[in-house]
Structure formats: C-alpha cells, structure tokens
Amino acid sequence: MRISDILQKKGKTFSFEFFPPKTDAGHQTLFNTLRKLKPLNPDFVSVTYGAGGSTREKSFEIVDTIKNQIGLEVMAHFTCVGHSVDELQPSLDELKKRGIDNILALRGDPPKGQPDWKPSPNSYHYASDLVKHIRIGGHFCIGVAGYPEVHPQAESRQKDLENLKRKVDEGADFVITQLFFNNDDYFRYVDDAAKAGVFCRIIPGIMPITNFGQIKKFSEMGGAKIPDLLVESLTEVESDATEVTLLGLEYAMKQCRDLISGGAPGLHFYTLNKSATTRIIFENL
Ligand SMILES: Cc1cc2nc3c(=O)[nH]c(=O)nc-3n(C[C@H](O)[C@H](O)[C@H](O)COP(=O)(O)OP(=O)(O)OC[C@H]3O[C@@H](n4cnc5c(N)ncnc54)[C@H](O)[C@@H]3O)c2cc1C
Numbered sequence: 001m002r003i004s005d006i007l008q009k010k011g012k013t014f015s016f017e018f019f020p021p022k023t024d025a026g027h028q029t030l031f032n033t034l035r036k037l038k039p040l041n042p043d044f045v046s047v048t049y050g051a052g053g054s055t056r057e058k059s060f061e062i063v064d065t066i067k068n069q070i071g072l073e074v075m076a077h078f079t080c081v082g083h084s085v086d087e088l089q090p091s092l093d094e095l096k097k098r099g100i101d102n103i104l105a106l107r108g109d110p111p112k113g114q115p116d117w118k119p120s121p122n123s124y125h126y127a128s129d130l131v132k133h134i135r136i137g138g139h140f141c142i143g144v145a146g147y148p149e150v151h152p153q154a155e156s157r158q159k160d161l162e163n164l165k166r167k168v169d170e171g172a173d174f175v176i177t178q179l180f181f182n183n184d185d186y187f188r189y190v191d192d193a194a195k196a197g198v199f200c201r202i203i204p205g206i207m208p209i210t211n212f213g214q215i216k217k218f219s220e221m222g223g224a225k226i227p228d229l230l231v232e233s234l235t236e237v238e239s240d241a242t243e244v245t246l247l248g249l250e251y252a253m254k255q256c257r258d259l260i261s262g263g264a265p266g267l268h269f270y271t272l273n274k275s276a277t278t279r280i281i282f283e284n285l
Contacts, residue, residue, distance in 0.1 A: 107125070148188070206269055245277065
C-alpha cells in the first residue's frame with residue numbers, strides 16, 4: 001500500500017526505522033525487534049540503504065521480508081550518490097518486483113574519508129533529481145528528508161528550504177525529518193517550510209538517547225543540537241548506561257507528547273534496531 005493512501009486516511013502516523021545489520025547476530029536482533037514491535041501496528045516501517053554500498057542488497061532483502069513475510073507496510077530508503085543514472089532503474093524495478101510501493105528518496109552521503117570525492121558526471125547530484133526520476137516511473141509513493149536544523153552542507157537555511165520545496169515540486173508526497181532534540185526547531189521548520197510553499201506532511205524523526213557518546217559525536221558533526229540542560233544531566237550519569245537510557249527515555253517521552261499535542265502529524269522513530277525504548281514511549285503516549 002502506498003503511504004500516501006495511509007496519510008489520506010489517518011491524521012497521524014507512527015513509523016519505525018531500521019538499518020540492515022552487518023552480522024548474523026545483528027540480523028537476529030533486527031528480526032526479534034520487528035517481532036516485538038509488530039503488535040504495536042505501526043503505519044509503516046522503513047529500512048535504510050547504505051550509500052557506501054556494502055548493505056545495499058541486504059536492504060532490499062530486508063524490505064522484502066518485512067513486506068511479504070512479516071506483513072508490515074514498508075518504505076525502502078534509496079540513495080543516488082555513487083550510482084550512475086543507468087544503475088538506478090534496475091534497482092527501482094527490483095523493488096517494484098518485490099512488491100515495494102514506497103521509497104524514501106535521498107542523495108546519500110559521499111564516501112567517508114574522501115574529502116576530494118566528486119560525483120561522477122553520469123550520476124544525480126541531489127535527491128530532487130532522484131525524486132524526479134522515480135516520479136516519472138509512476139509506481140512509487142515518495143518520501144524525502146528534511147532538516148529542522150538545516151542540512152550541514154546547505155548554503156543557507158533559505159536555500160535548504162528552497163531545496164525541500166524543489167523535492168516536493170518534483171513529486172515527493174511527504175517529508176521525514178532528521179532527528180532533533182528541541183521541538184521549537186521542528187515547529188519553526190514546519191512554519192518556514194509552509195512560507196516557502198511546502199504544505200505536505202512533515203513527520204518528525206525521533207531518536208531516544210541510549211548512548212550518550214554516540215549522540216554527542218553525531219551532534220558535534222552538525223547532526224542535532226543537544227539542549228544544554230540535557231547535556232548536563234547526561235554528563236552526570238554518563239558512566240551508568242541504565243541511567244543514560246532512563247534519562248533519554250524520559251526526555252524522548254516528553255518530546256513526543258509535546259510534538260503530538262502541538263499538532264505534529266505523527267512520529268517516525270529511529271529505533272537503532274532495538275525495541276525497548278520505542279515500545280515504552282509508544283505504549284505511553
Ligand atoms: C529521514 C532520513 C533518512 C535517511 N536515510 C539515509 C539512508 O538510508 N542512507 C543514507 O546513506 N543516508 C540517509 N540519510 C542521510 C542523507 O543521505 C544525508 O543527510 C545527505 O547528506 C543528504 O541527503 P538528502 O536526500 O537530504 O539530500 P538533498 O536534498 O539532495 O540535499 C543535500 C544538500 O544539497 C543541497 N542542495 C540540494 N539541491 C541543491 C542544488 N540544486 N544546488 C545547491 N545545493 C543543493 C541541500 O540544501 C543540502 O545541503 C537520511 C537522512 C534522513 C533525514
């Protein structure tokens with residue numbers, strides 16, 4: 001089923017994001033998590049796609065299993081960086097053949113540790129080009145990424161909003177945001193996007209903090225600002241993993257409640273392939 005049809009029927013959607021594991025043990029964890037989260041009846045789940053290459057095929061196999069064996073609606077993430085234009089269509093055809101109806105169309109990140117890397121002339125440089133390509137094919141419902149705190153490589157906030165509009169004008173049906181910890185950033189983004197002419201749903205992406213070190217690193221790389229008070233509290237309990245998880249959970253719970261009461265059209269959880277925190281939040285919303 002196309003997510004756009006789900007959005008038409010439901011005022012708010014709840015979705016979970018997973019990544020393709022690299023090991024057999026990781027694979028087992030992912031499918032245990034899916035089994036535990038399925039009874040929550042998410043509107044859809046999504047699976048990331050390694051722009052670097054190693055997990056690409058796995059990604060397709062996992063979306064196939066989720067859709068055709070587990071029976072959940074699924075969205076495949078798909079990136080254009082590193083793919084020639086000619087390579088894209090066979091992958092899209094394969095997704096269609098596997099019964100997938102939804103794609104999160106992304107640029108992807110250039111390979112790590114290659115500062116001089118340039119996309120090949122025969123590849124799309126931006127997600128908007130990929131959206132246009134997929135829309136011409138006609139089959140898929142298309143989601144795109146949005147950045148409440150501005151994409152780190154954007155020339156300016158305004159240019160980033162113009163890019164979001166370009167992606168929607170090219171055919172994207174909805175937006176899922178990068179994770180953030182300050183709801184004001186999200187609500188301001190939705191307002192500014194509307195002023196820029198973007199009126200489709202902008203679903204907030206939420207990640208409960210379970211690993212302070214990991215999230216600090218992500219934040220330092222321009223990922224998402226962590227509010228000072230939260231940093232102080234997390235620093236105090238940094239050496240105690242359980243306390244970090246409890247604090248992260250408490251913060252995410254309040255964040256989710258405030259987003260929903262403030263009018264957000266649902267929540268998209270970055271699960272990191274674990275079920276506990278997402279399940280607790282979801283059951284207590
Ligand atoms: C919800 C979500 C899911 C994600 N899933 C994955 C995944 O599965 N795999 C993965 O590899 N990565 C994933 N990412 C990360 C994403 O690939 C990176 O953030 C990437 O750097 C940008 O992708 P994009 O699709 O937003 O790019 P774009 O929308 O193309 O934007 C990239 C940058 O280029 C700028 N830009 C766009 N068009 C133009 C133009 N015409 N001229 C000048 N500048 C322009 C934008 O402002 C922005 O700074 C995800 C991100 C989010 C938020």
